[in-house]
Amino acid sequence: MDDEEARTRLLDTAEALFYAEGIQAVGMDRIRAGSGVPLKRLYRIFPAKEALVTAYLERRDHRWMTSLREAVTAGAADPVAAVFDWLADWFSEPDFRGCAFLNAFGELGAAHAGVLDVVRRHKAELRALLADLAGPHREDLADQLLILVEGATVVAALDPGPEPAHAAREAAQRLLSGH
Known part of the structure; x- marks a missing residue:
């Protein structure tokens, strides 16, 4: 080997x-x-264990964001809805345990700089994707979409299944129709 x-x-x-x-x-x-x-x-x-945790999160970030971007591209007619549909599928996976990045931060806090850096980069990358979907000069909408994604993920971690993503999708559509 x-x-x-x-x-x-x-x-x-x-x-x-x-x-x-x-x-x-x-x-x-x-x-x-x-x-x-x-x-x-x-x-x-x-x-050190922190190096392993950091590498695990970096690899997961790459795979997670790639999969989400592919779903958004495939759902080009309504890319925001595609985000929440992708989340619904993820929340329904039998081994779903919530957001690995928030879980890591929740366990380790800010004491592990390498881990905290990966978590922050992941969330910034997710927000950037949502900002692209929200459109130019819509930072407020990007922040609101991020809150919906994160909130749905936390709720689904407590009670796995697609329902939190469906509810967040509906809220996102209401936000978008109001803008």
């Missing part, structure tokens, strides 16, 4: 465990055992 394969195994295992159980509940030994990567190599690739 080369370092790239080891890194992939470590990130796959970390993502599954961190998202399902929480970052603090999962030790590096469980990551090692689940990935099959020797401890020495694990710490050579990720010298």
Whole structure:
């Protein structure tokens, strides 16, 4: 196994465990055992748990935002509705546990600068996408759409299923029709 394969195994295992159980509940030994990567190599690739958490969130951000952008592009007739339809599908996945970025921040707070940076970049990237959909000079609408996305995600984390996304979509459509 080369370092790239080891890194992939470590990130796959970390993502599954961190998202399902929480970052603090999962030790590096469980990551090692689940990935099959020797401890020495694990710490050579990720010298500290924070480095692993940061890499997990960066990889998740890339995949999450790519998928959302593809959904928005596919739903070009109504891209804002496409955002909430995508969320409804995500909220309905059997392993849905809310926003990995808010979960990480909730667990670790601002004490872990690398993690906080990834969380902030993710939210800024999401807001930028929503700003593009809102249109030029509509910063207020972009902020409101972000609140709807984040609020729906938090509500769905407590009671998984598509309903929070549907309600947020309806609210977004009302916002858009009022502008």
